[in-house]
Amino acid sequence: MSALEVVATGALTTPQDLGRPGLAGLGVAESGALDPGALRLANRLVGNAEDVTGLEVTLGGLALRARGEVLLAVTGAPVDVTVATSAGRRTHGVGAAVSVPDGAEVRLGSPGAGLRSWVAVRGGVDVDRPLGSASTDVLAGLGAPLAPGDVLEVGPPPDDAPPALDQAPLATPTDGTVVLRVVLGPRDDWFTDDALAALRRPWTVDARSNRVGLRLDGPALERSPAYADAELPSEGTVAGAVQVAANGLPVLFLADHPVTGGYPVVACVVTEDLPLAAQAVPGQEVRFRTVKGPRLP
Amino acid sequence: MRWRPCGDAAALAEVDDLDTVLRLHAAVAAAREAGALPGVVDVVPAARTLLVRCASSSSLEQTVESVARLSLPDAVPTASEEVTIEVAYDGEDLTDVAGHLDCDVTEVVRRHTATTWRVAFTGFAPGFGYLVPVLVDGDAHPLEVPRRPESRTRVPVGAVGLAGEFSGVYPRVSPGGWQLIGSTTTPTWDVDRDPPALLTPGARVRFREVGR
Secondary structure, three states: OOEEEEEEEOOEEEEEOOOOOOOHHHOOOOOOOOOHHHHHHHHHHOOOOOOOOEEEEEOOOEEEEEEOOEEEEEEEOOOOEEEEEOOEEEEEOOOOEEEEOOOOEEEEOOOOOOOEEEEEEOOOEEOOOHHHOOOOEOOOOEOOOOOOOOEEEEOOOOOOOOOOOOOOOOOOOOOOOEEEEEEEOOOHHHEOHHHHHHOOOOEEEOOOOOOOEEEEEOOOOOEOHHHOOOOOOOEEOOOOEEEEOOOOOEEEEOOOOOOEEOOOEEEEEOHHHHHHHOOOOOOOEEEEEEOOOOOOO | OEEEEOOOOEEEEEOOOHHHHHHHHHHHHHHHHOOOOOOEEEEEEOOOEEEEEEOOHHHHHHHHHHHHHOOOOOOOOOOOOEEEEEEEOOOOOHHHHHHHHOOOHHHHHHHHHHOOEEEEEEOOOOOOEEEEEOOOOOOOOOOOEOOOOOOEEEEOOOEEEEEEOEEEEOOOOEEEOOEEEEEOOOOOEOOOOOOOEOOOOOOEEEEEEOOO
């Protein structure tokens, strides 16, 4: 069986699959790849089932040495995928299957735009699956990020051959302002009209952002007088929730979010736009655009 | 019941009190078991709300209609199993708690160990159960105290605390604002156990004092 030796991890590399839905009642968030579509595509490019465990790489910099030949594909933020053998190096792009011969080293460069890339390996990487998923949940402490020296066993190849496709078209993350659609609520009534209008202004992504949430910097959101000193009994939250902490600054919850929270959530980003939020780089601008929510009684 | 949207595929049902939340949760759980709410992915009960998360916007709209038609049980079902947690009452806030309740430390320990608690819901961290006293009609809450004015940055594993109407045990090291009254060596979260949480919603809990 082939394997991958971790040479370097970049800022953070975690094993991810499609997460562990349905455990929120136990206090465990769904977790999983922050762009599930990108992980699914990477898996398809190497002939895997879409939910096979891959690697989520933050800001490039992952380097792996192959033991036995390995076929992999990278999606998400565009990076150079360089394969170095004794015969020289060859650079590939994202969105295509790349063969890494036995003993060769494959290295991901820094993304030109966006923050996170996903690596699928034909056969998948074999890591522990606490509570039924290989996903690392950095808040709940489930699974673990990769460290240099780790050896990832590669699973048996699937029956399907990799597709004949050369290059899958990928959307490149914007390096301008990220616009995210939100549905107001559940606690928009805790805030002034000015605060709700301020959601449309540009917010700056703070460097302390991670898989738990995107911390946003800007003018503090003001509470309406009726709720100025109110304390919210803890309530369930979702990925995409824009929670406003005591200092008035919003945190946009991502996949490893706390399952309940005691600060009001002013609005929630729609599911489809969460992968865009996952590509926002510290310092980049984010704006919210209000859309109509589901029909509720 | 008032519905509040949480994005495109989830909503909070807001009700008057914890008891109604738990009865609504019981009704939703029974309906899911019977296959009546197929689009539901997650249900999270909390102090005044039940979060219902679905696979899509349309399944949320259908689910909300179905949930509005459910009839709630008269009383919250309680599990027959009883979990015993051994506690050394050596918490840093024990004296403050006694002060809030206008009694002495021995009385705080007596009330905590004499009360049968029930796991109302889980949240905050994996395996953190929010425990409420099982009260007979008219009984006053024996141990209602405010949160600490400032949150601690590090609460140790196994710390036993009180806040508002709840008691709880910290499953892992975390920040926390609860009043700490003791500590236990009983693990409340173990991913290799099924279920991983010792304190599951509905379970009854008793605390027993052990030496420090």
